[in-house]
Amino acid sequence: MINVLKAGIFYFLGVFAMGFMLGALRSFFLVSYTGPVMAVLIEIPLMLIFAWYLCLLLTRKLEIPSDIYGRLLMGTVAFACLLTGEILIAVLLQAGRVTDFFLTFDLPENRIGLGAQIAFALFPAIQGYGQAKANR
Template identity: 40%
Template sequence: MAVTAAVRAGLFYFAGVFALAFLLGVVRILWLVPRLGETVAVLVELPVMLWAAWLWAGLLLRRLAVPRRAAPALVMGGTGFTLLIAAEFALGAATGTSPALQVAKWDTVSGALGLGAQILHAFFPLLRISLGRKTG
């Protein structure tokens, strides 16, 4: 039962984060990158994305009754992360970007920042439950 709730929460976690990332990505690519450059544009986008993912993780943990234990939180975050990376590769394939080129983008400053944020977002459910135990 805990795994089912965690996977379900991970699906919703992915969907919400992906939807916002898609919208912010359009803004970043069309308006920020031409004015600020790729790295600065990513640095502008990341705090918004991470803040939203943090809030979304907390909301889902409460609403979908994910058990307040490490394993379900990691399943939720891992599911969200795995689907986010899969969606990134699928979008890349749809636009003609090979998997090798997709991975090579992570070797740039902006790509490493984005990947780092995606990894961090995967741990937000665990961090939320850990902080929740300490603060009440």
């Protein structure tokens, strides 16, 4: 159980750090050339590929069993930490309110990003299903 929680936290930290870097590049350089929606559509595949391989690495390194409950817990912990981190950035760095953060999901680029975050949260369970099926 401890390894599952560790894996979720490390998964969040890795993806959050990569997202912070790519998000800064997207915001400062790409958006002005392509617009916000296209910029997000360019960034997301890079983020999801990184998340997929980081998830594989962590589940192997920390020996996370392929059962659905542990894998869903890992993804849930990572997703909850990710949302918490994004809310903190919105409130502390952008001088907004928590409600303002949730109102930004009115924008199509943020809805697309949320879909990618949900996929990120499901990667441990998807990979675990594949491993369990391969072991049968």
